[in-house]
Each structure stands twice: as C-alpha cells, then as structure tokens.
Amino acid sequence: MKKSNLLTRREFLKLAGGSAAGLAGLQFLQHLPPLVQKAMASAPVGAGTHRWAMVIDQAKCTGCGYCTKACKAHNDVAPEIAWNRVIYAGKVKDKDVFIARPCMQCQHAPCVEVCPVGASYYRADGIVMMDYDKCIGCRYCEVACPYGARAFNWEAFTGPNPEVPEWGQPEVPRRPRGVVEKCSLCFHRIDRGLAAGQTPGVDPDATPACVVACPVGARKFGDLNDPESEVSKLLANNPSYRLREDLGTGPRVYYLPAREGASA
Amino acid sequence: MSAKIKLPRFTLFRAWLAVLAVAMAAGLAAAWQVFTRGLVVTNLTDLVPWGLWITIDLSAIAVSAGAFFLCAAVYLLGLKRYQPLARTATFIGLIGYSMAVLCLMLDIGRPDRFWHALVFWNPHSVLWEVTMCVTLYFMVLVMEAAPLFGQAEWLRRRRPRLAALLASVHHFAPVFAVLGLGLSLLHQSSLGATYGVLKARPIWFRPDLSVLFIVSAVAGGLSLTVLASMLSAAFSRRMRVDDSLLDSVAKFIGWVLVGYLYFRFWDAFAMTYTYQPGRTEGLELLTGGALSFNFWAGEIFIGAVLPAFILLNPRWRGNRLFRMAALACVVGGVVAYRWDINMAGQLVLLTYVPQELAVRYTSYVPSLVEFAAGAGVIAYGLMAFTLGVRYLNVVHHAPLSEPEPAGQPTPEPAGAA
Incomplete structure (x- = not known):
C-alpha cells in the first residue's frame, strides 16, 4: 500500500487505544478525591439508614388546600409560588378527586441530572435537595421537571408572608431573588426530629408540615426501610401508583387512588 | 482633515454607528432594569x-460556527486560500460568543x-x-483573534512590542484550530x-437535535461570514474581497443546506407516526399552529429551500445581490x-395527572425590556463588527501575505490608509 496520508494499521490502533484511554479517563471522574466528588454532586442514594416516602390517599383528600398553606408558612414561600399544589382531578361516583402534588423526590431526578452546577443533589436518604448558594438561576431544572414542581424567584420576596402566623412559623430562610426553589420534604424537620430522638412520620415535629396540617389524614410520611412504618404498611396492603411512572423517574411520593367504597 | 470629500461617506458611517449606539443605550437601560x-x-x-434571550444566545453561537469550520479547513485540511475568510469568521465568532455571554448574563x-459551573462541576449535565x-472555546477565539489586533496598523505604531507579541500567536493557529474544532463540535451539538x-418535553426528547444544531450552525456560520464580507465590500471601497472565494463557500453552503433539509425532513417525518401525547401537539404547533408561519416560511422555505436553490445554481449565485439575499x-x-x-x-405542556395525559397550551410574547435588551446585544455585535472591519481590517482578501512567517510578525498590507 502506498504510504500516503491514510492511516496504517499501527497508527489506527494507536489512535483507537488513545481514545479508549480517554474514555477510561472519564470513568476516573467517578473515583476523584472525595473533596472534588463532594463538590461534584450527591451522596450515593440508599447509603443512608432511611428511605423516606410520602403516601397520599386520594380517597381521603378533600382538596381543602391546608397542606399548601402550611407548606407556605413553614418554608416561608412567596405568595406567587407553591411548592405543593392541590389539583382537581375529576370525579369518582359524584365525589371530587384531587391530586396533591409536592416535589416527587425522584430516585432518578431529571433536575439533578441536568443542573450545571450541582445545586440540585441527592441526599443519602433520597431527598432531592437544593443548594440555594450554588444555584445560578439558569432554570434548566424547571424545564426538565416533568411535574412542574419547581418555581423560580422572579423577584425578591420581601413583604410579610400572608400565611404566617395562622398556618405556622417559618423554619428555613427565605430564598433570594434569582434562584429556583422547590419542596424539600421538610428535611429540616426530619433532621431536627431525628436529632431529638423522634420518629419522622409519627412525631408531628419530625414530620413534613403538609402531612401534619392535613385535617383528614390523607398524607402519610415515613421510612420505607422500616417495614413497620405506616407508609410501608399502606403500600403493602393497598394498590398504589406514582405520577408518570413511564418516565422512569422513580418518585418517592405514592398515591392511593380514589375508589368506590373508600370513605373520606 | 481632508473632510470635504469624505464628509458624505463619513456621515453614513456615523449615522450607522449612531443608530447602533442608540440601540445599545436602550439595551443598557433595559439591562439596568x-x-x-x-x-x-x-x-x-x-x-x-x-x-x-436564549434564542439570541443560541443564534449568536450558531452563526459563530464559521470560525471553527473555516479554521479547521484552513489549518487542518490545508485549504489555505480560505485563510482571509477564516480571519473574518474568527472575528465574527469572537463577537458572537461575547453576545451569547451577554445574553446569559441577562438571563440567569x-x-x-456565572463562574459557578467552572468550580462546582456536574459532569452529568449537558449544560x-x-x-x-463555551468558556474554553471563547479563550481559543481570543487567542485566534489576537493576531488581528497585533496586525492592526494603529497598535503596531503605538505599541510595537505588544503588537508583535499578539501577532506571533498566529504560529499556534493549527493548535487552536484543533482545539476549536473539538470544543465547537462538542458544544454546538450539545446545545441541541x-x-x-x-x-419532560416530548417534542424535544429525540436524539436528532444535536445533529440538526451542528449542521444548521455550520450553514448559518458560513453564511454570516460570507454575507458580512460581501456587505463590508459593498459599503466600503477599501475592503477588497476575492469573489471566487466567497462564491465557492456559498456553493458549499448550498450543499450543507441540502444535507440539513435531509435530516430535518426525516426528523419531522419520524415524529408524525402514531400519536404521542405532547410530541404530536408540539409538531402541530409548528406545522399548523402558532409557530407555523415561522416554521414553514422562516425555517423551511425562505430559510433553507430557497437559499439552497439560489446557492446551488451558478448563475443565481453569481449575482451578488441574489447571493447576499440567499x-x-x-x-x-x-x-x-x-x-x-x-x-x-x-408552549406545549404535558400534564402529569393520571388517566389524562392532557396537553395544555401556554403562550409567551417577550416584554419590552426583553426586546430592548436583546436589541442592545445585537447592536453591540454589529458595532463591534463594524469597528473591526474599519480598524482591524477583518475583511481583507488582498494578496495572501500570511504564509508561515518565521519569527517576525508579517506586515499586513496597508489597506487602512
């Protein structure tokens, strides 16, 4: 063969080997020093001792919206933003049915995957967290979330919170203008409760505000790693579903569908 | 000053700059808001x-693609005669990317x-x-554009040392061409x-977007480079362009458009099969809804089919007015x-309520502030290019005087006199 600018077999192999080495190098990103890893993203999910989940019983939900108000007060959310929404979802036997929609705390959260700065990340117990000090406000997560669970702070929230004090007292700082915010599963209540020896889902102080506020007990919260927790039992003994399961996001919020015969 | 003869021409030039300055002032006022x-x-x-702003950002990056493409052609494929065009394209690229940065600074x-992504890494994120x-490529563009400044007559007269240093960066052009090619291919398609x-957005969720973004960027980037060169030559007698060069690139653009239309056709066609919630509605929005005029006229017919016909027909392409229009x-x-x-x-939203994957429509019309800020960014780009043409000689096809210089900065033919 004429030795032209065509690659020889040896050169080709070298090139291929080099590319393979490059790819292998990418794999090394997984094994960077812990500090870098920490800066990069999230703790391995499932490594924690807890696996939090929320169960919402649509047969009980009356659409009163108390959960939304309690959420807004405890998390000091601006009036034009709602971390938790209650949406009308049709009728079952003349009875109105609603879907209460907090953040789904997805196992494979599109928002975490797309965030360019790692401001959205997983905690070991599965909570999808927001680092408001990292967020640059690009709103890619908003576009990526299939559940519309994220809201951008288009302006600063400076005035009084209309839901305070009637629905509770703020427990976390207000987010600044220009960052995206979302439901945090009241991680601060969970953490504070655990530190005080309480059981989230059982002790109200250690349980998300929306669950505590629900007047009909439609919301349950607890640890799926504990087979005796109420959520574990509910899911074991009832048919349940999650929103847009076809997307493979793996929500940690489960719904018990409204059904005939079940009472409110 | 020999103002008597030049006054009318100067007025036109100044009027143009004044218009741009007004738009930039409006943009600044909007940015302040x-x-x-x-x-x-x-x-x-x-x-x-x-x-x-995101549209302007994406467009500015797309029409800057001439830089990486022509630099690769000149310094990697050895198509040296296109070097003057690569020069123009590099300058346009530098402006385009700085426009994109301005848009993003407004938008985030x-x-x-803005620096967080450089420090807090999420390698999983396309963005x-x-x-x-984009950051690295912007640096590459700065290095690639350095010789433009180093060769400028006014800088060589005032700061000869600095000018020589800047001009000497030209030696590394092939290195920057390799870097630029890799970085551009990556992020131009990654934007798709x-x-x-x-x-979450079914009309977007498909792999072809990356291919369509890079192909359309090559067509748009080359087009803007050739168009800007022709416009400069049309408005100023000092700018000399080699029309055969522009003609052959224009022909190449015609073929790129054919390739683009091929991908676009199959991309759209594949989406029409079987109803898929969200995606089908998105396609309907493009082909028959609110975006249909923009789609059929702007994107397909006037944006690609018509120019492909003009640019692939030697007679039409030979007519400069036709070519510029295309x-x-x-x-x-x-x-x-x-x-x-x-x-x-x-504009198309898919609900998550079970049993009812309904589609909701929403709307968006930019606010006055958005228009003003966007106009300001575009005016900045035009202003920078205009000044570049005038003071940096970025459109100059005269005798190719930059073949591998040995040590000393090559003297640029004194076009600006």
Missing part, C-alpha cells in the same frame, strides 16, 4: 422560563454566580459541558442535546429554527 428589579421585568414564567437569575466548552435529553435568508432561517425549537417544547 433587569439587574435592579430582577427577571420579573420579563414576560418569562415558570412554564416558559427560556425566551427571547444570579449573574454574580455544564456546554458551559465548559440540552433540549434533546429532556423527557445568505441573509440562511442566517434568518437558523434564527427561526432556534426560536421554534425553544418555543415548541415550552
């Missing part, structure tokens, strides 16, 4: 969080944290990769993938495509 009051002054919402909620590539990876159409078509892509996925 954005930075002091926040993004509440826009018409963006949580349903449509990406609007006009926390411009004070992170885009940010890194930025949309393409989102499951190139302008291509640039407009690329902008229309970016707008359509960005909008189609956001």
Whole structure:
C-alpha cells in the first residue's frame, strides 16, 4: 500500500487505544478525591439508614388546600409560588378527586441530572435537595421537571408572608431573588426530629408540615426501610401508583387512588 | 482633515454607528432594569422560563460556527486560500460568543454566580459541558483573534512590542484550530442535546437535535461570514474581497443546506407516526399552529429551500445581490429554527395527572425590556463588527501575505490608509 496520508494499521490502533484511554479517563471522574466528588454532586442514594416516602390517599383528600398553606408558612414561600399544589382531578361516583402534588423526590431526578452546577443533589436518604448558594438561576431544572414542581424567584420576596402566623412559623430562610426553589420534604424537620430522638412520620415535629396540617389524614410520611412504618404498611396492603411512572423517574411520593367504597 | 470629500461617506458611517449606539443605550437601560428589579421585568414564567434571550444566545453561537469550520479547513485540511475568510469568521465568532455571554448574563437569575459551573462541576449535565466548552472555546477565539489586533496598523505604531507579541500567536493557529474544532463540535451539538435529553418535553426528547444544531450552525456560520464580507465590500471601497472565494463557500453552503433539509425532513417525518401525547401537539404547533408561519416560511422555505436553490445554481449565485439575499435568508432561517425549537417544547405542556395525559397550551410574547435588551446585544455585535472591519481590517482578501512567517510578525498590507 502506498504510504500516503491514510492511516496504517499501527497508527489506527494507536489512535483507537488513545481514545479508549480517554474514555477510561472519564470513568476516573467517578473515583476523584472525595473533596472534588463532594463538590461534584450527591451522596450515593440508599447509603443512608432511611428511605423516606410520602403516601397520599386520594380517597381521603378533600382538596381543602391546608397542606399548601402550611407548606407556605413553614418554608416561608412567596405568595406567587407553591411548592405543593392541590389539583382537581375529576370525579369518582359524584365525589371530587384531587391530586396533591409536592416535589416527587425522584430516585432518578431529571433536575439533578441536568443542573450545571450541582445545586440540585441527592441526599443519602433520597431527598432531592437544593443548594440555594450554588444555584445560578439558569432554570434548566424547571424545564426538565416533568411535574412542574419547581418555581423560580422572579423577584425578591420581601413583604410579610400572608400565611404566617395562622398556618405556622417559618423554619428555613427565605430564598433570594434569582434562584429556583422547590419542596424539600421538610428535611429540616426530619433532621431536627431525628436529632431529638423522634420518629419522622409519627412525631408531628419530625414530620413534613403538609402531612401534619392535613385535617383528614390523607398524607402519610415515613421510612420505607422500616417495614413497620405506616407508609410501608399502606403500600403493602393497598394498590398504589406514582405520577408518570413511564418516565422512569422513580418518585418517592405514592398515591392511593380514589375508589368506590373508600370513605373520606 | 481632508473632510470635504469624505464628509458624505463619513456621515453614513456615523449615522450607522449612531443608530447602533442608540440601540445599545436602550439595551443598557433595559439591562439596568433587569439587574435592579430582577427577571420579573420579563414576560418569562415558570412554564416558559427560556425566551427571547436564549434564542439570541443560541443564534449568536450558531452563526459563530464559521470560525471553527473555516479554521479547521484552513489549518487542518490545508485549504489555505480560505485563510482571509477564516480571519473574518474568527472575528465574527469572537463577537458572537461575547453576545451569547451577554445574553446569559441577562438571563440567569444570579449573574454574580456565572463562574459557578467552572468550580462546582456536574459532569452529568449537558449544560455544564456546554458551559465548559463555551468558556474554553471563547479563550481559543481570543487567542485566534489576537493576531488581528497585533496586525492592526494603529497598535503596531503605538505599541510595537505588544503588537508583535499578539501577532506571533498566529504560529499556534493549527493548535487552536484543533482545539476549536473539538470544543465547537462538542458544544454546538450539545446545545441541541440540552433540549434533546429532556423527557419532560416530548417534542424535544429525540436524539436528532444535536445533529440538526451542528449542521444548521455550520450553514448559518458560513453564511454570516460570507454575507458580512460581501456587505463590508459593498459599503466600503477599501475592503477588497476575492469573489471566487466567497462564491465557492456559498456553493458549499448550498450543499450543507441540502444535507440539513435531509435530516430535518426525516426528523419531522419520524415524529408524525402514531400519536404521542405532547410530541404530536408540539409538531402541530409548528406545522399548523402558532409557530407555523415561522416554521414553514422562516425555517423551511425562505430559510433553507430557497437559499439552497439560489446557492446551488451558478448563475443565481453569481449575482451578488441574489447571493447576499440567499445568505441573509440562511442566517434568518437558523434564527427561526432556534426560536421554534425553544418555543415548541415550552408552549406545549404535558400534564402529569393520571388517566389524562392532557396537553395544555401556554403562550409567551417577550416584554419590552426583553426586546430592548436583546436589541442592545445585537447592536453591540454589529458595532463591534463594524469597528473591526474599519480598524482591524477583518475583511481583507488582498494578496495572501500570511504564509508561515518565521519569527517576525508579517506586515499586513496597508489597506487602512
């Protein structure tokens, strides 16, 4: 063969080997020093001792919206933003049915995957967290979330919170203008409760505000790693579903569908 | 000053600069609103969080693609005769990327944290990769454009040492061409993938977007380079262009458009099979809904089919007016495509309520502040190019005097006198 600018077999192999080495190098990103890893993203999910989940019983939900108000007060959310929404979802036997929609705390959260700065990340117990000090406000997560669970702070929230004090007292700082915010599963209540020896889902102080506020007990919260927790039992003994399961996001919020015969 | 003869021409030039300056002032006023009051002054919402500025950002990056493509052609493929065009394209690229940066600074909620992606890495994010590539490529463009400044007559007279240093960067042009090629191929297509990876938006969620973004960017980037060169030559007698060079690139653009239309056709056609919630409605929005004029006229017919016919017909292409019109159409078509892509996925929302994957429609019309700021960014780009043409000689096809110099900066033919 004429030795032209065509690659020889040896050169080709070298090139291929080099590319393979490059790819292998990418794999090394997984094994960077812990500090870098920490800066990069999230703790391995499932490594924690807890696996939090929320169960919402649509047969009980009356659409009163108390959960939304309690959420807004405890998390000091601006009036034009709602971390938790209650949406009308049709009728079952003349009875109105609603879907209460907090953040789904997805196992494979599109928002975490797309965030360019790692401001959205997983905690070991599965909570999808927001680092408001990292967020640059690009709103890619908003576009990526299939559940519309994220809201951008288009302006600063400076005035009084209309839901305070009637629905509770703020427990976390207000987010600044220009960052995206979302439901945090009241991680601060969970953490504070655990530190005080309480059981989230059982002790109200250690349980998300929306669950505590629900007047009909439609919301349950607890640890799926504990087979005796109420959520574990509910899911074991009832048919349940999650929103847009076809997307493979793996929500940690489960719904018990409204059904005939079940009472409110 | 020999003002008597030059006065009329100077007036036109100054009038042009004055118009741009007014637009830039309006843009600055709008930017002041954005930075002091926040993004509440826009018409963006949580349903449509990406609007006009993102379109300008994407378009500015797309029409800057001539830089990497021509530099690769000249320094890697050895097509040396296109070197003068690569020079123009590099300067356009530098401006285009700085326009994109300006748009992003307006658009992100926390411009004070623009550097976060460089420090807090999420290698899983396409947008992170885009940010890194754009940042690195911007540096490459600065290095590639350094000789332009080093060769400028006024700098060589005042700061000969600095000018020589800047001009000497030219020796590394092949290295920068390799870097530029890699970085550009990555992020130009990743900008398509930025949309393409989102499951939540069915009309976006497809792999072809990356391919369409890079192909349309090559067409748009080359078009703007040739168009800007021709316009400069048309408006100033001092600019000399080699029309055979522009003609052959224009022909090449014609073929790129044919390739683009091929991909675009199958991309759209594949989406029409079987109803898929969200995606089908998004396609309907493009072909028969609110975006249909922009799609059929702006994107497909005037933006690609018509210019492909003109640019592939030697007689039509030979007519400079026709050629310039066709190139302008291509640039407009690329902008229309970016707008359509960005909008189609956001105006159609898929609900998550079970048993009822209903589609909701929303709308978006940019606010006055968005228009003013966008106009300011575009005016900045035009102003920078105009000044570049005048003081840096970025459009200059006269005797190719930059073949591998040995040590000393090559004297640029004194076109600016």
